[in-house]
Amino acid sequence: MELIFEKSRPGYGGYQVPKTDVPEIILEEYIDSSLIREDLSLPEVAEIEVIRHYTALSRMNFGVDTGFYPLGSCTMKYNPKINEDLSHLPAFEELHPYGPESWSQGSLQLMYELKSFLCEIFGMADFSLQPAAGAHGELTGMIICRKYFDKKKERRSKILIPDTAHGTNPASGALCGYEVVTVKSDRDGNIDLDHLGRMMTDDVAALMLTNPNTLGLFERNIEAVADIVHIKGGILYGDGANANAFLGKCRPGDLGFDIIQVNLHKTFSSPHGSGGPGSGPVGVAPHLVDFLPIPRVVRDGEAYRMEYDFPDSIGRVKSFYGNFSVLLRAYAYIRSLGAEGLMKVAEIAVLNANYVRTRLKPFFDLPYDRMCMHECVFSGRRQLANWGVKTAHMAKRLIDYGFHPPTVYFPLIVPEAMMIEPTETESVTMLDKFCEAMIAIAKEAEKAPENLKKAPLNGAISQLDEVLAAREPDIRWKKRGEGNGH
Amino acid sequence: MELIFEKSRPGYGGYQVPKTDVPEIILEEYIDSSLIREDLSLPEVAEIEVIRHYTALSRMNFGVDTGFYPLGSCTMKYNPKINEDLSHLPAFEELHPYGPESWSQGSLQLMYELKSFLCEIFGMADFSLQPAAGAHGELTGMIICRKYFDKKKERRSKILIPDTAHGTNPASGALCGYEVVTVKSDRDGNIDLDHLGRMMTDDVAALMLTNPNTLGLFERNIEAVADIVHIKGGILYGDGANANAFLGKCRPGDLGFDIIQVNLHKTFSSPHGSGGPGSGPVGVAPHLVDFLPIPRVVRDGEAYRMEYDFPDSIGRVKSFYGNFSVLLRAYAYIRSLGAEGLMKVAEIAVLNANYVRTRLKPFFDLPYDRMCMHECVFSGRRQLANWGVKTAHMAKRLIDYGFHPPTVYFPLIVPEAMMIEPTETESVTMLDKFCEAMIAIAKEAEKAPENLKKAPLNGAISQLDEVLAAREPDIRWKKRGEGNGH
Amino acid sequence: MDYIPHTVEEINRMLQVIGVKSLEDLFVDIPPHLRLSRRLDLPGSLSEQELAQEIKVLSGKNRIPSLCLMGAGAYNHYIPAVVRHVISRSEFYTAYTPYQPEISQGILQAIYEYQTMILELTGMEVTNASMYDGATAMAEACLMALKARGTSRVVVSRAVHPEYRSVLKTYVGTNNYDVQEVPFDKEGRTDLRVLTNVLDHEVAVVVIQSPNFFGVIEDMAAIAHLTRERKISLCYTFTEALSLAFLKPPGDWGVDFVAGEGQSFGIPMNYGGPSLGILATTREFLRRIPGRIVGATKDREGNRGFVLTLQTREQHIRREKATSNICSNEALCALAACVYLSLMGKNIMKLARLNFEKAHYLADQLSKLKGWKLSFPTPFFNEFTLQVPDMPSVVEALSQEGILPGYVLNRDYPELASDLVFCVTEVVTREDMDKVVSILRRV
Amino acid sequence: MDYIPHTVEEINRMLQVIGVKSLEDLFVDIPPHLRLSRRLDLPGSLSEQELAQEIKVLSGKNRIPSLCLMGAGAYNHYIPAVVRHVISRSEFYTAYTPYQPEISQGILQAIYEYQTMILELTGMEVTNASMYDGATAMAEACLMALKARGTSRVVVSRAVHPEYRSVLKTYVGTNNYDVQEVPFDKEGRTDLRVLTNVLDHEVAVVVIQSPNFFGVIEDMAAIAHLTRERKISLCYTFTEALSLAFLKPPGDWGVDFVAGEGQSFGIPMNYGGPSLGILATTREFLRRIPGRIVGATKDREGNRGFVLTLQTREQHIRREKATSNICSNEALCALAACVYLSLMGKNIMKLARLNFEKAHYLADQLSKLKGWKLSFPTPFFNEFTLQVPDMPSVVEALSQEGILPGYVLNRDYPELASDLVFCVTEVVTREDMDKVVSILRRV
Ligand SMILES: Cc1ncc(COP(=O)(O)O)c(C=O)c1O
């Protein structure tokens, strides 16, 4: 499709700026004209063209509302419409962050209560709502680690991360200067206790652990793991992105985690917005509360306010107070579901994943063949070995069947990985349709592999050349004649 | 696609009714159980299924926001988004029609001002905003006619309607008991003055005239027409559905019209809602003001109120006061554009239609080859005669090119009619694309007529059998086994 | 702000193609002396930002009650968020009547679903894609009956909504048909004795509202018996569509027409419009019912698809012989109802029951107040009529608190000068009602 | 209300397929004594209607000012209706990062367009698909510079937004890098003499905000000259993105990084978030910039298409060697900005000019009041700092009228204890401003 720039017609403007109601001024009397912009090359299009252009683009996109979106690790559950509407109430949306606190009591109360809910759900002593995404929460957690050991005057330069971990974990660790050491997984898909024992030395600050891990498996030895880390004075950091699996069933705080980040946009159902905004609150055990970012929302009798006076705090990780409209949706979600609803989320999320695991097991390799939690990870190695069909091909083929593909090639320790997370909001009817498509594709891999490799076959666009994109980066449009790319 | 009923799964409910907070009561103590419903067969589906189902259906629909929609006589112009938002403001949307008038001053003022704007734009003495659509306005106008002659104790049983008129005109006339007599058009596409002169007798109540008429042509002899009607004591009724052509250029009141209905959803840009709601205010000349429906919004000093005390009024044509949210959009539209904007609407609407007329003239028969107003009417008779290609085929083929087809087979006096109304909100770029598609289709008609007859060729669904639908009407879904159709 | 995407250069180029010199030349056909020689006298144009500001000022002159106890034809029900989200899909709301089925399957299928739901709710056999509102639907049902029977009179209960009767008179009167009203009895129901007496051979149809304007549930069994015996048509009308989910389907009484208002199904009150006219009838009237109808059919490959059908009834084909003049209807409101009913499913019966219970709670509490009593000792759904000791003070006391009181009957029913019709829906809480009672106790 | 579409029968059937007896059996891997043996202590569940009611009660505890004169990092601009309509398309907002380009061309193309617009606005060569916010974008720019140069210090002007400096310290401090602050001079601009003195060989990057926290436009020419001479990177930051449409593009001064906040482009203030982090740099950093980047490429048929590209920078490929840890970003806000900028087109320059004029009107009027004066005699855009005679009374007088006064500087800048930063955008009318002046005249 044409770009909005390619639809631009000189001299046309889609938006009318209000007439000025103040006396006109001679610009040059107030500011040197060398400081002023002369031109700005933005699209010149009418409102109808803007609407049609982006409406057409939207129709080239696939969301949860379009269909099943089993993108593993991302918890693409249904996003309740009422929460959208509530997040757009003017009294929330039009609130300036620097208004007097007496004018922001509704928003402050909401944040305070949300924080308390998260403490209860995750078994932590306190939470900061400031981080803007899961990875941002990880970074915040790691900075808390550093500050904690700094305060204790301990020099710890390493962090341990299992080989199954999400890429943000090592990246977050590294971003605050830690050396990242990988810990192996055992044959069951859990962290290898022996290896962990050997790696967990005095200069290790923390183990970053995802539980259930990215294989969708619960770390059965979590107690032993926590002991190994704690005995050496280390911190057990939890990547809470997979919390959908255990809501109301167990609590990270009770399992021994000292810090955890929660991905509100996953577990608590904010829409993912094509890649954000998200929200990644960080919860901590009692001994780490002092290190949380400032400000922190506190309650003063009947009133709520922001408190800045925490001398040990790591400081700010973001301007203002967090992604409020995401917090609001999470709050609404928790209030809707209540304790029983949240537990049911975990139960059905796990039920759905195990159902898919059971139904697809005959057709794809299942490297870790045990009860899974909220997602299950298959390997396409059989299809690759026998018929040269890659997981990427099968994923693209699913598009033809009307589904969003699962996460592929992650976790890294599973060759040709397909990571399927159905979430609790999908009906068994939908799961059956999906399984039937997967089975049909498995058969196609056997019977018509060449065809499969060209998938998607029915879309407006066919397989895209990602290598070309990286080799000759073209990251902006340029007028004809200006040349494109770099 | 499956019907929502076919997705239903017994035992599932998508919506949670709030728990009761009043003491439970034993139903039978209050009402005989023979009066109570036992079961109700509605779909049992989850919220996610409702959203996906209707989102998918929406994606099978074509609107103005999807693309060019030159449906003649329907004025499918761009519907400004701000007007949508304003029409949903809670202070308007949640207003009960029977609240005290002091609580409804905003809405009343808006209605009063809108009515005044319409009086000015159309040159009429007063307007009623009550009718819910254009045809409803026509009916209201006809009832006013009857009441007017009743009051004068004149018995007039006929109304005259040109052969070009929209079907609602004769239907509205007949609906209130008039005998409908057709007046012919002359070779220029205007009403035949001689014929009119002969038909306009003492027992004719009114001539219903659309100007510009449905050929998109201005009635050049409008003065003579008005004279003929008025001399015989008749009423000149104007179907104002084509007002987009003359806003600010001339006024029906000045042209001699005694009654006119305005289609707000067309000229004043309310979205058409897949077929409504609309709004069809009726304006009248001074001698007919007393007959307008009650209530009428009036101004009392600084306050506005509904007045019921008009003894000659025809009464009500609808409950409450009109389709308020449509009125609001029209009000917002008029306020946005102002006098100059409205005149520009007419100018560009007429420019666009003449541009299309000029560009397509070499390729299709143009039965009335003169300057047109806001729309132009071609005939596909050349394509039919030479290659057996019907207008219906060409219309369907346009779908493949990404356009909504024009109105076809109307007006009835043009064989194989194609009635194209671009509206002022389409850019010349879009008109060029459309014209090129039309020209390509004209060539296909010549070169590959058989293919064309199968259009649309690329859609999810192919040509639908309308004859079957009418022969074996199946107007509701039934459970398997219950049998379908009648 | 206009919405016209033309630059001056483009306009000039287009004029050239057309072969004229100026925009003025396009209007040659308007006789010059009839041209408007001045600019329209309208307020100046506004940018979007200014417009939004102006309209918000207007909206500020309205006052939404803190609590609404008014029904009387417009009902304050909760609208689930899903409804707005669906009808805000621009492919739906910016489309027109689905004349081209191949690119309109979305709305066509939805209306087919809607028709099915309406038939389930009403227990009837035939329905259409919507009417303007309840009142016009009822009036058109009567016209259908009058035309079918060839007689001249409609009998309507005085317990039918006054505005519906008024619309009926306008519609029917203009055709030189008669409307005759029948009083209600002490129970607040249509007076059966009088009804029996007026049913002569000139009567084509009897119109009964249930629950009626006083909230009272009519004795449909008896009335249907009466009309059936005399081979007169019976039209069941309603203003509160939610009652259909509570009461026995009208079709079960053997009525010929069900015509009423669907606003309760996911449509805001909107100061009275737009709303949703529902009209359903029997198979006999399949080819006479006004308005659009969607039917299922097949495409060339044999796939199911949907089209507007039975169009030979309609104005654009039959012109003066059409069964009605309806062209634009209330399709988007029908879509809203369809989505609302899909979401509710069978739970709508629970919702109706909740309305019933809450209304009875308030009725019980208020009837205990000194000088207050139920006007009619008859079953009701979510509206009920109360006789109150001091009308002006009652209205004043509630209004003072921002509460919209019930409907004051005395303008329409002088004999009920101290009676008010209250309505209680699911959005009214017990706390609200207790507050109302305590305010009124102090009056 | 939960959103789980399973009936009890279905659950049982699924358990059977899996081969377990109960839902409990699915959780075998959680050690029993670690299981939560009680129900979570949370408020009871709510139906949608109840939820809506509760949240509305909360919203009622907020107060939206009748007039907002506060900027300071969050700006009250008018958001055209079109923006909300586009980002409410569920295909956009319910999707995730476009990992599968073949069914994500919509957002991919939009971000490619967004990238182009940001590069036009900033005059830079490389940008990404968004950062969390202005403060983190700025901090990450500094990390990039520090890593690229291998030195240890960031120099930041004290006229940079205090919260941005705070975030910078958190990000940079944890890596054992230093942050050094440079004071501002009497003109309200970064003190060039001090700056010159601190620029030693340990400095990797200098951060300047313009317009700065006081609204003052910095002397970028002089600063860029200084840093260029010393081969030190220069990071231009901003909180008011609209200033980019007014001021010379930062790229023209030869800066290395432009990092700031895009909330002004069609995103509500939202009590401070979500907003839009903008980060742009030079070609040199194409393979080091954090975050997602969209690039154009071709499909098998040679059609243009868009993909996430240069992913070897990213965490999911490079893990600990990634250029950042960003995964979710603020894509929907970037889309909002893209739509906003498309709609505005060149007219955004007019809008910026309108902001400038209105702000100068208020500044002129207020400086005429007794005891009031502009704190700095330096050009500004739409924010400006005023020294006021009696701070508490000024704040009180405006608040009383529901007007949100400007930002009180004394907490962050004790030396400016009687100074306030005002902001005037296009939504403030002359009437509003005259009212403010008349209120303050009475103080
Ligand atoms: C296991 C895990 N951890 C962390 C993240 C990062 O979260 P975010 O995208 O919110 O930064 C993800 C995101 O996909 C994840 O799956």
Ligand SMILES: Cc1ncc(COP(=O)(O)O)c(C=O)c1O
């Ligand atoms: C010329 C003309 N008159 C009247 C009407 C009827 O208007 P409505 O659909 O609003 O009833 C139409 C609708 O298409 C029309 O084109």
